[in-house]
Amino acid sequence: MIIETLYTHFLKCTTVCTDTRKIEKDCLFFALRGDKFNGNKFAGQALESGAKYCVVDEKEYAVDARYILVEDVLDTLQHLATYHRAQLKIPILALTGSNGKTTTKELIHAVLSKKYTTTATQGNLNNHIGVPLTLLQMNERTEIGIVEMGANHPKEIELLCSIALPDYGLITNFGKAHLEGFGSLDGVIKAKSELYDYLTKHQKIIFVNDNDPIQVKQTLNSPKVFKFGMLTSTGATLELIKSQPYVTLNYNGTEVKSQLAGTYNFNNIAVAIAVGSYFEVNHEAIINAIEQYTPTSNRSQILHKKSNTVIMDAYNANPTSMLAALENFKQLLQENKMVFLGDMFELGQTAESEHQGIVDYLETHPLGQAYLIGKNFYKTEVNTDAILKFETFEDLKAYLRRTKIENAFLLIKGSRGMALERILEIL
Incomplete structure (x- = not known):
């Protein structure tokens, strides 16, 4: 199907959707495929849930006029977006x-x-x-x-x-x-x-x-x-x-x-x-x-949990952002400071050296008690009692269950996959 024809169908729809769990009435559903799923299989379900049309790229699923058959659904989605962008001017x-x-x-x-x-x-x-x-x-x-x-x-x-x-x-x-x-x-x-x-x-x-x-x-x-x-x-x-x-x-x-x-x-x-x-x-x-403007989603938020104050910056992390967060935390004029740091992901062969670099920073710039969580941090060499390592979040959880943290000023920072916002539930 040429993109101009698809665009006329798009204009008849209320919105675009790629997830059958979020179907809106009269939307245009794109049946994307991934490593572990095939959106074509859910096209019928999308129509039953209220979609007006479904874009599919497997002929066996295009059983009536509500199905729009294309060579590649993702490629079509991208081309339709560019075409639409051009019309908006x-x-x-x-x-x-x-x-x-x-x-x-x-x-x-x-x-x-x-x-x-x-x-x-x-x-x-x-x-x-x-x-x-x-x-x-x-x-x-x-x-x-x-x-x-x-x-x-x-x-x-x-x-x-x-x-x-x-x-x-x-x-x-x-x-x-x-x-x-x-x-x-x-x-x-x-x-x-x-x-x-x-x-x-x-x-x-x-x-x-x-x-x-x-x-x-x-x-x-x-x-x-x-x-x-x-x-x-x-x-x-x-x-x-x-x-x-x-x-x-x-x-x-x-x-x-x-x-x-x-x-x-x-x-x-x-x-x-x-x-x-x-x-x-x-x-x-x-x-x-x-x-x-008020930050949300664990991005540079200041939260209060009982007697503790928390800088919640746990949406994501990499070596640059983590060092920046630690530098900022160091400058804050607060007492009883603590840091909770989770593993940084997608660092490849540099993971070991980058995590050790964070530990080295903490040893030369004491910021109060530090808690390191994750397999990468667990492998680092630590030479001070002011830094505690936990291989898993469950290990940290067990420790915190028997440790009182009160009247503290905390920094929580880690990659999204570490989900360190769970610490708030324990505090």
């Missing part, structure tokens, strides 16, 4: 980076929404499936689209750019994330910079933090750059005032008090202010958006 801003993507995306969304009707990536649906779904959620009311792009291998950002066709873009930072797929920090820089490559080639605008030498270097040959930060005399000029415990900054002479914990969030806020400034959002509206 709206500016699309894409962002990627090693750390802070989702928080930055939400901050940008909050700022731009003060002036425009915006549609942004939901949650972290930022891969080769999530990006098309985000684009297909945009409609004639959308004035600006915000698309988060994630990657753990080379050429993935390049693919996502070819789908979303962004007009603007930014990279939050370059850090030691997904080293299993990228191989090294240089590999990370090269892969993430595929966004810069696309924007430069098509003479689109790049937002650059001029406090980040890698960003500056990677965009030297880019014809259209909007700079921001503490060094620039153009765009938004920003200065960090404090982060005890929330980030407070100076924005062109005005003090802005955020609800985000961690010095590292200064750059995330700076990006959102720069984007808002470029798109001529009112100065006061930008400040209101930043100050009203």
